[in-house]
Amino acid sequence: MGSEGADVTSQVADLNKYGQALNNCESVEEIVSLSLEAVSLLFGFPYTTFVEVRDGDLRVVHSTYPAVSAGDEPLAVAYEAYESGETTVRSGEAAGEDADGVGAALAVPATIASDVVAIIVTRSVENREFGDDVVRPMEILSTHAATAIGNIRSRERLERARRDLEKRKEMVEMYDRLLRHDLGNDLQVIAAFSEEIAETVEGEPGDYAERVHRTAEGAMDLIRRVGDLVSTLERQDEPKPRSLSKILSAVIADTRDRYETLTVAYDPEEFDVRVFGGDLLDSVFTNVLTNAAVHNAGEVHVRVRPVEASEDRVTVSISDDGGGIPDDVTDTLFEMGVKGEDSEGTGFGLGFAKALTESYGGDIGVTESERGGADFRITLDRV
Numbered sequence: 001m002g003s004e005g006a007d008v009t010s011q012v013a014d015l016n017k018y019g020q021a022l023n024n025c026e027s028v029e030e031i032v033s034l035s036l037e038a039v040s041l042l043f044g045f046p047y048t049t050f051v052e053v054r055d056g057d058l059r060v061v062h063s064t065y066p067a068v069s070a071g072d073e074p075l076a077v078a079y080e081a082y083e084s085g086e087t088t089v090r091s092g093e094a095a096g097e098d099a100d101g102v103g104a105a106l107a108v109p110a111t112i113a114s115d116v117v118a119i120i121v122t123r124s125v126e127n128r129e130f131g132d133d134v135v136r137p138m139e140i141l142s143t144h145a146a147t148a149i150g151n152i153r154s155r156e157r158l159e160r161a162r163r164d165l166e167k168r169k170e171m172v173e174m175y176d177r178l179l180r181h182d183l184g185n186d187l188q189v190i191a192a193f194s195e196e197i198a199e200t201v202e203g204e205p206g207d208y209a210e211r212v213h214r215t216a217e218g219a220m221d222l223i224r225r226v227g228d229l230v231s232t233l234e235r236q237d238e239p240k241p242r243s244l245s246k247i248l249s250a251v252i253a254d255t256r257d258r259y260e261t262l263t264v265a266y267d268p269e270e271f272d273v274r275v276f277g278g279d280l281l282d283s284v285f286t287n288v289l290t291n292a293a294v295h296n297a298g299e300v301h302v303r304v305r306p307v308e309a310s311e312d313r314v315t316v317s318i319s320d321d322g323g324g325i326p327d328d329v330t331d332t333l334f335e336m337g338v339k340g341e342d343s344e345g346t347g348f349g350l351g352f353a354k355a356l357t358e359s360y361g362g363d364i365g366v367t368e369s370e371r372g373g374a375d376f377r378i379t380l381d382r383v
Contacts, residue, residue, distance in 0.1 A: 011137055014042055019144035023151065028052060031148045032062045038141055039122050040064075043134060047123040051078050052149075053116050058082060065123060078119045081107035085116055087139060089130050106130045108138045110146035113310035117149045118142070150312040154381050158239065158276065158361040184223050191216035239276035239360045241383040244314065245269070247277070248304065251285045259293040266304040273314055274383040277360045284364070287353040288318050288376045296322030296373070307377065315379040319369035333366060 018038045025031045032050045039048045047065035051058050051074045058079065060072045068075060081088040091104035103124055110118040120142050124130070194216060197209035245268040252264050275281075292302050301321050308315035325333060334354040357364045362380040369375035 011042060014038075015137060015140050015144070018042075018141065019147075022144045022148040025148050025152070028061065028149060028152060031145055031152070035120060035141065035145050036062060036064060039120070039138075042137065042141075043122070045122045045124055047125075049074070049078070049121040051082075051119040051121065053082060053118055058119070065121075074119070074121070075105075077105045077107045078121050081109045081119050081121075082116050085109055085111065085114065087135055089135070091130075104130055106135065106138065108135075108142045110142040110149070112146050112150045112312055115310060117146050117153075120145065147311070154276075154312050154361065157381065161358050161361040164358060184220065187216045187220050187223070191220065239278055239381075241274045242277045242281060244273050244275050244316075244380070245271040247282050248285060248316070251282050251289065252304065255286065255289045255293065259290075261299045262289070262293045262302060263299065264289070264302045264304060270306050271314075271316070273309075275314060275360075275380040276362075276383060277380065278356070280356055281360065284353045284356050284378060285316075285318070287349040288378070291350060291376075292318070292320040292322060292374065296320065300373075301371075308379070310382075312382055313379055314382050315377050317375055317377055319371070319375035320373040321369070321371035322373040324368055324372060325366060325374050330366075334364065 015038075018034060022031055022034055025034065032052075035050055036048050039045055047063075049063040049065050049068050050061045052061045053059075058074045060068055060070055060074055062070055063072075077088055077090050080090075086109065088107045089104065105121065105123050107119055107121045109116045110120065120138065122138070191213055194209045194213040198206050198213055200206075201209060248266065248271055249268050252266050255262060256264060289302065292300055303317070303319050305317050306314055307317040334350050354364050357378060357380070360380060362378065364376065364378045367375045367377070
């Protein structure tokens, strides 16, 4: 093997080492520092700028190029790479930076699927084009950086979800204590006395007492259901890697057995990914499918398919051809206890599904389906 081949082999090995180190980073700042170090040591370029992209906003995190500092607006070549999503090379006067002694500029977008999460811009003082011997390794480095940033952002989402869930748990537990100890005790008294009156008084007053008794019993049953929900959330484990196709296949098979009027179109191969979830992840999908079965009259056709997928997230669409979501509950559908006027349920199913999904760092929403029914979108973090 010639010296050129040996240099390429050594460079690939060094890139792999940096890739492993980047995946072990705990912050974006660490990723930036390692990336700039790699560009300097592997390519020898003196000027490198690292631009982070969040929600379409470009921000310089760090730069060894004197004309750009942290917090500054990136220069034009970075925006070109961001808007095109492709590696951008500018040399000579086209680089637009001759006054600073820069002969060429190379901007490499770091992408996860089609989402640009960062841009690495390096500059050469030589008046020459960047060749494949530089462009390809830089693209490999940017891929490692993108994966590392995606991992950190996933961890950030999970941490936010855990904090939100803890706050929710505290509120629910407080209401649970109030319901069980205060309202629950009062309802027991009402139920006991109304039952006694109903048994001893005849006629219309007795009928009224019987109705009071049934209402009190129903309210106490609802309190027990809320208590069960609180206990379930308290037992919820930390999210772990789980097979999405395995969970969906089991839930859909069970739902088909329970509801003869429900037809589900589903291809398990489309969901051959692992996602973060707890032991109750199947309950999220069960609640949505059950909702389609019990809130629509006659046969209902459901289609389960992935509608959005990236390196770090996947969105499952569960759409039907039913009557859709009533206008009076659309905005509050996922709130605990909310249900339509004709619903015989408790109104906690979809609220429970949302709480679980968010505890895994995901999200759930609903829109109108192409067939006029409901289209639930469940987004989860990929492993």
